[in-house]
Amino acid sequence: MNVEPQIQLRLLELAALDTESAQISHRRRVLPEQQEVTRLEGERNRYRDAAATVEIAIEDLDRDIRKLEDEVDSVRQREERDRAMLQAGTVAAKQLTDLQHELGALERRQSTLEDDLLDVMERREAADADHQHAGAQLSRAEADLTDATRLRDEAVADLDVAENRCRTGRDEIVTIFPTELLDRYERQRERHGIGAALLRARRCGACRIELDRGELARIAKTAPDVVVTCPECGAIMVRTAESGL
Structure with a gap:
């Protein structure tokens, strides 16, 4: 020839031009900025899952608290009713003994329920602290991801410019051969x-x-x-x- x-x-x-285009394609496949975005997306998702897990735990604890509060209130109302009957002096002797036993049982039951309620409220407080910590981690991860995404987009834009320049140059030069x-x-x-x-x-x-x-x-x-x-x-x-x- x-x-x-x-x-x-x-x-x-x-x-x-072809060598540069191949290098651009390779860089696009192994772009460090994209790898950082992928890593931070995984981190963000882990923190999001952790925060969601704590939120579910808090919902369960709130439900337990409401249930215990209702039980304490029910026992207290029953105790107040029995004491009112006892103070009224209208209870027969046999019923008086039963009423006194019931009051004793209600007092013990109320004490147990209040101890349980205190324990659940303490766990709720700890869970709230965990939720705040998880939220802070999630916020930091999302901020880091936002920054990394911006850097990735800038890097991709630079590659696009270089790739378009190579493509234009190639389209112009191949016509002479x-x-x-x-x-x-x-x-x-x-x-x-x-x-x-x-x-x-x-x-x-x-x-x-x-x-x-x-x-x-x-x-x-x-x-x-x-x-x-x-x-x-x-x-x-x-x-x-x-x-x-």
């Missing part, structure tokens, strides 16, 4: 990632392998407009004064 040396030289521009040359370049790029490279100091810029003397002598005798390829990797080698021929 014969192509003007000036056109062959422009392959290096195309290869540089003969179809056969461009097809060979694209096939090589699909196989090995690099379609063309500079032959510098007797070394292929694509695979970095130094050519032997026989191959270098053959290339040196080849006309400048003949497209030459690396015998090792197959990349198109662009010859310049730096090639060492």
